[in-house]
Amino acid sequence: MQNYTLKNTFPYLSSYLLRFLSVQMIFRIHFVLGILLVFLFSSCSYQKELSIESEKGIIDLSDKIMDSEEVIILKGEWQFFWNKWILPKNIEEQKEFQYVLVPTSWNTYKDPKTGENYPSRGAATYRIQVKLPRNLRKNLAIKIPKIWSANKVFVNQKLIYEAGKMTTNAKEADDVFSGDLLMLEGENAELDIVVQVANPDFFIGGILENFKIGIYKNLLQTKEIKQTWSGIWLGLLFFIAVYHFALFLFRPKQKSTLYFGLLTFFLGVIHLIFADHYFYEYLHLHTSFDSSLQPRFYYGSFFLLFPTAILYLQSLYPREAKKFMFPVSGGLAALSLLFLLLPTYIFLQFIQYLQIVQMVIAILFGVIILGTAIYKKRDETLWQTLGIAFLLLTGIHDGLNTVGISLTSYFDLIQFGFGAFILLQMGILAKRFSRAFNRVEDLTINLEHKVAERTLEVNERNTELEQQSHILEEKNQHITDSIRYAARIQQSILGDKNGLEDLFLESFVLFKPRDIVSGDFYWFTKLIVNEKIHSIVVCADCTGHGVPGAFMTVMGNDLLTEIVINKQVTQPNEVLKLLDEKVEATFRNQNTRDGMDISIINYCHTTRTVKFAGAKNPLYLVEHGTIQEVKGSKHAIGGGKSNYKKRKEKSFETSTFILPPQTTLYMASDGFQDQFGKPKDGQSEIRKFMKKRFRELLLEISKLPISEQENTLNQILEDWKQTEKQTDDILVMGIYVG
CATH class of the missing domain: 3.60.40.10 (PPM-type phosphatase domain)
Structure with a gap:
């Protein structure tokens, strides 16, 4: 009621005030979310990493004095025994082995007898010896990374960790995608680490991330900080998804908010399944969680990403998108989801090819839509292209890293690609809202001038202006409702x-x-x-x-x-x-x-x-x-x-x-x-x-x-x-x- 009174008394002031409130409310929410994302990705835990690499399966630090905060990264040359699970007590008797670089997939290692790369599926034993400095032999812990398949870890001939079922029979496989942080007992001058790995069904095998040795409290603090930030990133993804779902409920015609919310939700599910979380640790340690569900949730969300991305681009550029694009990408996603109903050892044989086919088709469709939009000089196409390019480049980088082709020293850049993509998409949606309000402003200004210039049209133009003001008031109410929705979320958390x-x-x-x-x-x-x-x-x-x-x-x-x-x-x-x-x-x-x-x-x-x-x-x-x-x-x-x-x-x-x-x-x-x-x-x-x-x-x-x-x-x-x-x-x- 107050807005209408202002409009009748101060026409210019009313229109500007309504526009300011609505535009500012939308940009405030997007700005806060954007700042949080930038803050999240600029945050990291500090950890001193020792740069010495192992040679011939040995890291010799016995003559060094190390800082207690330093962490030993077990990378470099490890002993590698192909197609064997060797007990630590028998490992000295083995004569046939080779030295390989860890971490990387064993698909990249060559068999010295045949000169050919090892297959992705198989079994192997790794070994490395670490001679510790005199001042760093107590209160030690070992950080065991995710190995992506069943494995056992021995330290000084004692089994300290076991994940999944050690078998070469794909039908009996029970892969566990998790790691652990374990404290080592006693005082150790030397660590003899033996890792047995079984991979009967996955398309990539071996040790893909670094083992780490360091003081327990330092490794634990780093782990907790990483898990905290991972949890914040996960919560932020789901919050952004819920926020855009709420926007869609208030503005059903703006389907781009729905599709963007779904994209963010699927990214959140993927992060929930494979990232480091207290949630995931709890499932494995305290429940009878079926580990075969993990790849199904992951790949199910992955396959749904691509048709959703096509729908999102179609909502932004309806004239540039072709009608056949969504049925093709959606049909491929449906076919891929049907494969997930098969036993794990069967669908894992085809999953890599389905991923590649879907990714190539989605990229092709995206290039067609964005390329046409750029050619026609549509709004925000540069932002859109940059966001997708960040996502694709980081995804390709991490994909190459998993098969042993390291372009940088970083392993997991995809989250930064996600962050850049989400920030740019949020900017696009916010700018579109802003442009809509600017069009309303231009219309209002034109109406005000016409009222002054054409007295015969005063009543008609004032009616139109009231309608526009009412629309702006509704939009402002929608944004306020979104904040109230956030309050309900907070209230549900507090109880x-x-x-x-x-x-x-x-x-x-x-x-x-x-x-x-x-x-x-x-x-x-x-x-x-x-x-x-x-x-x-x-x-x-x-x-x-x-x-x-x-x-x-x-x-x-x-x-x-x-x-x-x-x-x-x-x-x-x-x-x-x-x-x-x-x-x-x-x-x-x-x-x-x-x-x-x-x-x-x-x-x-x-x-x-x-x-x-x-x-x-x-x-x-x-x-x-x-x-x-x-x-x-x-x-x-x-x-x-x-x-x-x-x-x-x-x-x-x-x-x-x-x-x-x-x-x-x-x-x-x-x-x-x-x-x-x-x-x-x-x-x-x-x-x-x-x-x-x-x-x-x-x-x-x-x-x-x-x-x-x-x-x-x-x-x-x-x-x-x-x-x-x-x-x-x-x-x-x-x-x-x-």
């Missing part, structure tokens, strides 16, 4: 705030985001510790608010779940310490001070004991008409690269209390006390609510039943704000222990 009542019957959570999505978050769970029921409750305030703060809340929620539920860490100070380390590690190489202020309690229902620790956030206890503030540490969680060297100065202490009857606990972010407003005493000066006033307020409302306290706090806040905007996200949690 229902009323769930606190399952832990404490008399409790409340006042949760008021400033910008739809919030940088404050709550977290709680119930655990059984030593046969006693414990409730753990967290109140956290992340850096920023809105979309950036919301991403921090998702990370904080996941890390708390990992630390408390998965790792069973329940001491509040230990939880904060681990949380701080993981947040610092995540942003270690970034020039940022992102983090969070947090308070956490662990309440034992059996003993009425509460343990509290805080990172800049306090705990308030109200008992017998008095309020006590228990302060937390002066350090926040995180803090970024500039404060990283001061980690050792950080400390989080636990305060323990036995609660008397009729005690109320309060935890809160600083949003309530920092809110600007006016008191009811008639003063006109705008001021903050302040911490002292907030503490007195908590004492006052503690006299009320807990069921009324949330509404009372909310009403007092609204009376204080009056016409002022909400300053920050607001979170207040109250628990009454009778």
Whole structure:
């Protein structure tokens, strides 16, 4: 209603304001997603790698002094025994072997007897000996990479790792596409590493990635950082997919958003199946996950990529695309999917050829569509071509790497190709939205001039202008709905705030985001510790608010779940310490001070004991008409690269209390006390609510039943704000222990 009033009063101002709101909303979302992608791909974990390569199956470091952070990469010449699985105790008796370069597929090795390359399917034993420096022989671990088929790893004649079923019969194959990080026992002056590999059915065989030796905690930290970023990248892919699905629901005629969402979703499934994830490790370690499903999900998503890509290009360039293109690519995808219904040992024999045929046809169709569009000078064809070129070049690079043709020292560049492709496609979609709004603007300006020049057409032109304004208002509402959809996603991650009542019957959570999505978050769970029921409750305030703060809340929620539920860490100070380390590690190489202020309690229902620790956030206890503030540490969680060297100065202490009857606990972010407003005493000066006033307020409302306290706090806040905007996200949690 406000927009129409503006238009009637200020015609020019109204049209510009509507256009600004709509265009800015779309570009803001795409800009945030783009910045996140650039931030993700520019982030990496630091790891010192020793550049010495093995010679004649030996890496001799016995006369060297190594930095404890250095990692030994087991690359270079390994002993290679073809068509044999040799036990370590018998390996010295073998006379027939050759030295081969690792990592690379054994398809590239030549049989010294025949001069021909070995076949992709078969069996082999690898061996390498590592003589360790004197200062680096304890607390060692070995990083076993994904070998893509069944394998066994022996260290000093002891079997330490086994994946899949060792067989040369394709019908009995059970390939496992995963690696592991294992700690080596005792003090080792020398490591004798023997790897047995079985590949009865896959089109590529051998060791394709590097084994690594190093201090366990360093390798573990690198692994966790890599898995964290991989998880963020995966979550971002699915978030982008859901976001574009939502755009399609609001604008069904814009089918390009649907097809782009599907492309991103399929890329996410591929990444989920083959990348390093806690999710995938958990499936293999704790469930009866059928490993034969992994290649089916992977290749199924891979085959669906190509017809979806053709549909996407057809939606962008309908005049340049031919009608037969989608039926051809879709038919090939359907045929390929039918092959996935066959037993694994059968479809793996044809899968490589199906991939090549589909890729060649999709590239040919893409070249035809884009080439014609470039010739006709269609909009955004350069961006589109660059995005697809990045994706294809990185895919070809990684494909050649897997068969032993190394163009660079990097193994996995396809994710950067995906990132460039997605960024450019998001730019294309955003620009198309912008162009649509610009056309509306041009039409509006022309109408305004015609109204002034042609008084006889005033009524007709004003009607058309109202229609355009209505369209712009609808588009603006669609974008706002997308943000609200993101808020629902955040709410589903945080869970229902009323769930606190399952832990404490008399409790409340006042949760008021400033910008739809919030940088404050709550977290709680119930655990059984030593046969006693414990409730753990967290109140956290992340850096920023809105979309950036919301991403921090998702990370904080996941890390708390990992630390408390998965790792069973329940001491509040230990939880904060681990949380701080993981947040610092995540942003270690970034020039940022992102983090969070947090308070956490662990309440034992059996003993009425509460343990509290805080990172800049306090705990308030109200008992017998008095309020006590228990302060937390002066350090926040995180803090970024500039404060990283001061980690050792950080400390989080636990305060323990036995609660008397009729005690109320309060935890809160600083949003309530920092809110600007006016008191009811008639003063006109705008001021903050302040911490002292907030503490007195908590004492006052503690006299009320807990069921009324949330509404009372909310009403007092609204009376204080009056016409002022909400300053920050607001979170207040109250628990009454009778």
